Amino acid sequence: MPIPTPINTSLKDLPTYQPGRPIEEVxxxxxxxxxxxxxxxxxxxPLGPSPAALMLGRLNLYPDGNAYYLKQRLAQKLGVQPxxxxxxxxxxxxxxxxxxxxxxxxxxxxxxxYCFVVYPLVAKLFGANLITVPAKNYGHDLPxxxxxxxxxxxxxxxxxxxxxxxxxxxxxxxxxxxxxLPGNVLLALDEAYVExxxxxxxxxxPIPRGEKPNLLLMRxxxxxxxxxxxxxxxxxGHPDLVGLLEKVRQPFNxxxxxxxxxxxxxxxxxxxxxxxxxxxRGLKFFSDAFRRMKLEFIPSSAxxxxxxxxxxxxxxxxxxKQGVVVRPMGGYQLGEWVRITVGTVAxxxxxxxxxxxxxxx
Numbered sequence: 001m002p003i004p005t006p007i008n009t010s011l012k013d014l015p016t017y018q019p020g021r022p023i024e025e026v027x028x029x030x031x032x033x034x035x036x037x038x039x040x041x042x043x044x045x046p047l048g049p050s051p052a053a054l055m056l057g058r059l060n061l062y063p064d065g066n067a068y069y070l071k072q073r074l075a076q077k078l079g080v081q082p083x084x085x086x087x088x089x090x091x092x093x094x095x096x097x098x099x100x101x102x103x104x105x106x107x108x109x110x111x112x113x114y115c116f117v118v119y120p121l122v123a124k125l126f127g128a129n130l131i132t133v134p135a136k137n138y139g140h141d142l143p144x145x146x147x148x149x150x151x152x153x154x155x156x157x158x159x160x161x162x163x164x165x166x167x168x169x170x171x172x173x174x175x176x177x178x179x180x181l182p183g184n185v186l187l188a189l190d191e192a193y194v195e196x197x198x199x200x201x202x203x204x205x206p207i208p209r210g211e212k213p214n215l216l217l218m219r220x221x222x223x224x225x226x227x228x229x230x231x232x233x234x235x236x237g238h239p240d241l242v243g244l245l246e247k248v249r250q251p252f253n254x255x256x257x258x259x260x261x262x263x264x265x266x267x268x269x270x271x272x273x274x275x276x277x278x279x280x281r282g283l284k285f286f287s288d289a290f291r292r293m294k295l296e297f298i299p300s301s302a303x304x305x306x307x308x309x310x311x312x313x314x315x316x317x318x319x320x321k322q323g324v325v326v327r328p329m330g331g332y333q334l335g336e337w338v339r340i341t342v343g344t345v346a347x348x349x350x351x352x353x354x355x356x357x358x359x360x361x
Contacts, residue, residue, distance in 0.1 A: 023325070026320060030321065036323050038324055039341075046347060049227050070254075080208045085236060087232065087235075088234065088249075088253065091218045091233030091235075094235040095190075097235070097245040098245070101247075106152060107128045107153075108129045108131050108150050108152040109130055109156075111130065111131070111132055111133070112132070113134050114332055115132075115159065120132075128155075133145045140167070142158070142173050142174065156186070156187050158187065158188075158190065160194070161193040161196065162302075166298055166305060167298065168301045171201050175201060183213075186214050187215050189216065189217050190218045192223055193224075195223070196301060207237060213240065215237065219234055232261075279303050282348050286307070287305070290305075307355075308336050308337050312335050313335070316338055318357070318358035319338075319351075319355060324351050324355075326340050326341075326351070327340075340355075
């Protein structure tokens with residue numbers, strides 16, 4: 001007997017998001033201990049979470065549905081008010097909030113080619129029309145994205161740095177884009193990797209002054225804070241915008257452990273600094289190696305690097321057989337590329353050896 005026919009006809013052609021393969025699954029396939037497998041596929045923090053974040057709350061009780069203490073501390077750190085903040089089960093949930101509030105059939109959503117795959121997924125889920133603007137040097141062509149806005153456009157997604165390419169746009173380009181965007185169009189500016197930038201554009205400061213009501217900044221604890229397993233992200237925006245998104249947020253969407261971990265991680269500046277230092281060294285290591293190997297790669301401003309290897313799926317499979325998991329990019333229309341997350345020094349060296357072996361095959 002078939003399942004009931006879904007009302008949302010967009011599901012028919014909606015692909016399923018495929019995350020990076022977990023270590024345990026690969027270890028089972030290889031017949032190896034999980035400790036012998038390294039994963040450099042999902043842009044996680046190789047140093048793990050801050051030791052201060054390894055704490056448990058009172059798990060017999062429901063979490064604080066409004067995350068009062070975390071919002072207070074986060075607001076203090078950012079220089080905003082708690083009313084400017086909304087928390088999500090990862091920043092992915094913030095993207096979904098935007099879909100609930102601003103997407104429907106007949107609405108246009110503008111993205112860049114090689115954008116984070118969740119943007120198109122959410123747009124299609126809500127039946128919106130997706131307008132994909134060709135990339136410029138694998139990154140955002142912001143003037144072209146402005147030109148692509150129609151009277152039906154309600155949302156534009158920009159990630160800076162961009163995932164999966166690691167590209168950034170210049171300060172002037174991004175500032176000009178924000179200034180020129182029509183006021184009736186929401187800009188969802190994804191800053192998941194912003195902490196890896198040396199001198200990012202500060203779009204937080206105007207928000208508590210009531211400026212930029214059509215701007216939503218999206219950030220996460222998954223990357224530089226190393227809390228990917230806890231799934232916690234946040235949005236920063238005008239109180240009216242946050243209030244609208246709160247209407248579609250599920251109660252208790254942020255569990256107690258995630259709140260406690262994020263609260264502790266915010267105050268561990270040393271862990272963030274060590275992560276940044278490790279990332280700088282790792283990007284240089286891979287960049288130098290790829291130049292020696294005469295492999296094309298995209299200079300990255302995030303914690304990963306995209307490298308052209310020929311047959312990306314074959315190279316991915318060959319590296320996986322050696323216990324090294326990277327990310328093939330066929331799902332992003334980049335079939336000749338793999339994405340490698342920066343790991344520890346030892347992980348980076350092992351990854352490079354596995355890549356060299358895979359390329360010989």
